[in-house]
Amino acid sequence: MANHVKLAKGNADRPARKRATSYDVAELAGVSQSAVSRVFQAGASASKDMRDRVLSAANKLGYRPNAIARGLITQRSNMVAVVISRQTNLYYPEVLVQLTQRFSEHGIRVLLFTLEHERDIDGVIEQVLQYQVDGVITAAILNDAQLDTVENAGIPVIFYNRTLPERLVNSVRCDQEEGERWLVSQLAAAGHKRFAIVSGPDDSSVSMERTQGALQKLRELSIADVLIVSGDYGYASGRAAFSEIMQRMGGVPDAVIAANDVMAIGCVDEARETNYLRVPEDVSIVGFDGVGPARYAAYDLSTVRQPVGRMSEAAVSMLIERIESPGLSPEKRVFSGDRIIGGSALLADSNS
Amino acid sequence: MANHVKLAKGNADRPARKRATSYDVAELAGVSQSAVSRVFQAGASASKDMRDRVLSAANKLGYRPNAIARGLITQRSNMVAVVISRQTNLYYPEVLVQLTQRFSEHGIRVLLFTLEHERDIDGVIEQVLQYQVDGVITAAILNDAQLDTVENAGIPVIFYNRTLPERLVNSVRCDQEEGERWLVSQLAAAGHKRFAIVSGPDDSSVSMERTQGALQKLRELSIADVLIVSGDYGYASGRAAFSEIMQRMGGVPDAVIAANDVMAIGCVDEARETNYLRVPEDVSIVGFDGVGPARYAAYDLSTVRQPVGRMSEAAVSMLIERIESPGLSPEKRVFSGDRIIGGSALLADSNS
DNA sequence: CTCCGGTTTGCATGCGAATGCAATACTGCC
DNA sequence: GGCAGTATTGCATTCGCATGCAAACCGGAG
Incomplete structure (x- = not known):
């Protein structure tokens, strides 16, 4: 009870008591400011006696070196x-x-x-x-x-x-490109022919690299006719993208390559829930990143994980x-x- | 080409050229250091003429006020x-x-x-x-x-x-407690009798509050026999927890209350994949947080979202x-x- | 032309710690 | 005991900027 009152008062009228400086410590310890400074440095020379006195004074005052001031003089923040x-x-x-x-x-x-x-x-x-x-x-x-x-x-x-x-x-x-190339080659080797890509936001260089990597490999495999729709990396945009793919392709693609896992998950859900498709039997979907949800049993994505x-x-x-x-x-x-x-x-x- | 060479040299032998200070700017502009300082402050007085000269000099030198030094003098970092x-x-x-x-x-x-x-x-x-x-x-x-x-x-x-x-x-x-109490009351009102709780890590006060909130409401509803198993907030621990629940209860609980959404998702997956249960027909599962994956169609969690x-x-x-x-x-x-x-x-x- | 009030400007100082240099203390050795 | 050599310590200065104070300046009224 007494304690509680004390705390209340302490909080109310103690207006940010001034912090102790190295001079305060020096004075209390009866040494110079440089001495204090040296005690708080790694390889500085200081006798055991001084170190003890300084540390005890510092402790008493609750002193801590001021990193801002130190940064100013050392030119290292x-x-x-x-x-x-x-x-x-x-x-x-x-x-x-x-x-x-x-x-x-x-x-x-x-x-x-x-x-x-x-x-x-x-x-x-x-x-x-x-x-x-x-x-x-x-x-x-x-x-x-x-x-x-x-x-x-x-x-x-x-x-x-x-x-x-x-x-x-x-x-x-x-290596986004390498990852996408692997995904594409795996999908192609499994017999997929009709591809769609879900890209990320325009200002994401990562998405660009992924999309380009996939496209390039597809071209090398002479798969030219690839639909690209764009998303924003979010779940909802993945669902919307899949729906757009269905509409614009007038049917089910063999494989969808999403620029990240979250959109891939969106695609999976849209394929299943709205279009009653089986994944992967009716459509293969891959992502990128290897985020946590990619491993959830409901999705179990094929993807490339960033280390x-x-x-x-x-x-x-x-x-x-x-x-x-x-x-x-x-x-x-x-x-x-x-x-x-x-x-x-x-x-x-x-x-x- | 020439440009490229220039950059290469520039990078190699320019050893962190000294940054311009307010004195440098003052000298170039032919004014005092205080003047420079004032130009770079909000409510300071400075004539248009001086302001222009200082800014142009500052610009020429690539000067920027040093926030560290400023923090030292103003006592505000x-x-x-x-x-x-x-x-x-x-x-x-x-x-x-x-x-x-x-x-x-x-x-x-x-x-x-x-x-x-x-x-x-x-x-x-x-x-x-x-x-x-x-x-x-x-x-x-x-x-x-x-x-x-x-x-x-x-x-x-x-x-x-x-x-x-x-x-x-x-x-x-x-309000973790309020949220849990709502979840419990909803579950109970729907007729659920056998409850299990998946708690979070021991050092998480948030998990404690949630578990306690749920337990308390359950007790108020005279549902005393509640199994508590512990997880670590992670997906895998959610799966493990559900499996432990099945084993220790010797059957399927009516409802599982997980301390967060990710573990709830783990429970859903374990219920479906390993135990061939239907969610929510065979078992109800709720989480907490309202994270992104909670809204994925495969899970569609009942949960409480933190604002x-x-x-x-x-x-x-x-x-x-x-x-x-x-x-x-x-x-x-x-x-x-x-x-x-x-x-x-x-x-x-x-x-x- | 002078005086007054208000605005600009510069001077000098201080924020808190690190550090080169010089002074001092201590060490071992002859 | 004396001396060279090393380890400690203090002094004074510095980092870059903000700010109180006084000087300089400006414009308008008298």
């Missing part, structure tokens, strides 16, 4: 910016978690910037630069001018699942290397996706 | 910490996106901290304090000492979907208010979930 679109985080929440955790193991914090759409980057660049981050990981494309701006500020950039083919940049990505763990690890280590050695030459790392054979499509290897 | 567990982000990626976007509209950046498990908070608190954030939103529980530490530093804290009943804290949450949009908006505005008026008294905001009647369960209102 120990923060990196992660730029990600809402889309990307919705479909791969894992990416953000992994990046943050891995950076945190290296004493680096993540300043997060989310974009409603990938093209909303403009203002974000300014923000990123103002905050003096040590590096940037972006899952959104920058144009030449934007990239110049960041590079001129001496900040290393890693592109995540994006790349600028015309330019020397660092990037980590999953998110290895990709995020690569991105983090590449960025840290470049923060520590600014001169390092650019590198592009491309990971193959994991090929997943599920029950949503008849593939050549289905019985293997 | 314009950064807030968001602390979230991997679990939470996996199941509600939307939360993080919404928080970040809303803060960004107010000129506030998000410093992200992710926890592998909710209990890993300890070290994170230190980090948060070192970075001089202006406020904290946490989707992980703090104990008394940890909360004291943060509050003593004068940093306002908002709990997201967590709360400390014994203490005056700010919180925003969804993430309103919750995150509330959290952001509460935090900003408290940053700007440190004395404000604590507030707890509780939102009711949206009741979703799907086809995964026979509910009293199913035909309404």
Whole structure:
């Protein structure tokens, strides 16, 4: 009871008590400010005696080094910016978690910037630069001018699942094209002839790569007549896309290649619920990503899974290397996706 | 071609060219440093002439105010910490996106901290304090000492979907209990008698509240004999849980109440695939959250959706208010979930 | 032409910590 | 005990920007 009253008062009239600084600690411990600073650094020289006195004083005052002030003098904020679109985080929440955790193991914090759409980057660049981050990981494309701006500020950039083919940049990505080519070849080898593709949003370079990869392989196999309808990566758009396919093809396609798993799931549902089709007997459907729901028994998608763990690890280590050695030459790392054979499509290897 | 060579050289031997400061701009523009500072502030006084000269000089040098230095002098970093567990982000990626976007509209950046498990908070608190954030939103529980530490530093804290009943804290949450009580009453009114509950991980307070809410209502309805099995919020654990229920009950339950949608989906799949049961004719299954997959046609869960949009908006505005008026008294905001009647369960209102 | 009120501008200082340099303390060795 | 050599410590300065204060400036009224 007494305790409760105390808390109430404490909260009400304690107006953000001033935080202790290294000078306060120095004074209480009877040493200089530099001494305090040294105690809170890794390889600094300090006698056992001083260390003890300083730490005890710091403890008494609740002192913590001010990372902002430290960043100002050392020219290292120990923060990196992660730029990600809402889309990307919705479909791969894992990416953000992994990046943050891995950076945190290296004493680096993540300043997060989310974009409603990938093209909303403009203002974000300014923000990123103002905050003096040590590096940037972006899952959104920058144009030449934007990239110049960041590079001129001496900040290393890693592109995540994006790349600028015309330019020397660092990037980590999953080989979308290779994955699609595999899916197509498997579908074709299983005897499918009439194909439809459900693409993603126009401003998604990932969707472009996937669609192009699939189309190209289809062309190589002399399957020219392919219907492409577009979606927005969402479930509803997958259902709408399948329905549009049925209508525009005037019948059931042999195989539908969706630009991501969620739309593939939408296609499966629309095929079954609205059109009373069996999957995969009447129509084969494949996706991309290997997200959680792709493995749900009701769908069991054939898909290609992005190796998110290895990709995020690569991105983090590449960025840290470049923060520590600014001169390092650019590198592009491309990971193959994991090929997943599920029950949503008849593939050549289905019985293997 | 020439362009390409230029870029290559530029990248290789330009070692993080020193960033322009307000002094550099001042010199080039022939004004004082304070003048530059004022031009880059909102309500500062500066003549049109000076403003033009400064901006043009700044532009020429690629100058941007250093947010770190600014934070040091103004005692406001314009950064807030968001602390979230991997679990939470996996199941509600939307939360993080919404928080970040809303803060960004107010000129506030998000410093992200992710926890592998909710209990890993300890070290994170230190980090948060070192970075001089202006406020904290946490989707992980703090104990008394940890909360004291943060509050003593004068940093306002908002709990997201967590709360400390014994203490005056700010919180925003969804009424888990109310939601569960509704689900239970609906299930009971539909005539279900044999209930099983699939709980979430032990360290999830949200799961606790949901389980307790359901149990309590069941008890009120004099349904005492309820089997509780535990899961980890994941799909596989939902399947395992259903299988365990079948075994331990020695038959089919009338209704299964899962602590979240993903486990509910796991239960549905296990019921259908392994036990050849019909949902909802043979067994009713309900979840909680209202995540995307809950609406997939194959599942069509009856569930309670968290109003993430309103919750995150509330959290952001509460935090900003408290940053700007440190004395404000604590507030707890509780939102009711949206009741979703799907086809995964026979509910009293199913035909309404 | 002078004086007054208001606006612009510059000067000087401070935010909190890191660090080169010099001063001091300590160590082992002869 | 004295000395070279090393480990500690303090002093003073610096990072980049914001801001109180006073000086300079502007325009209009008298």
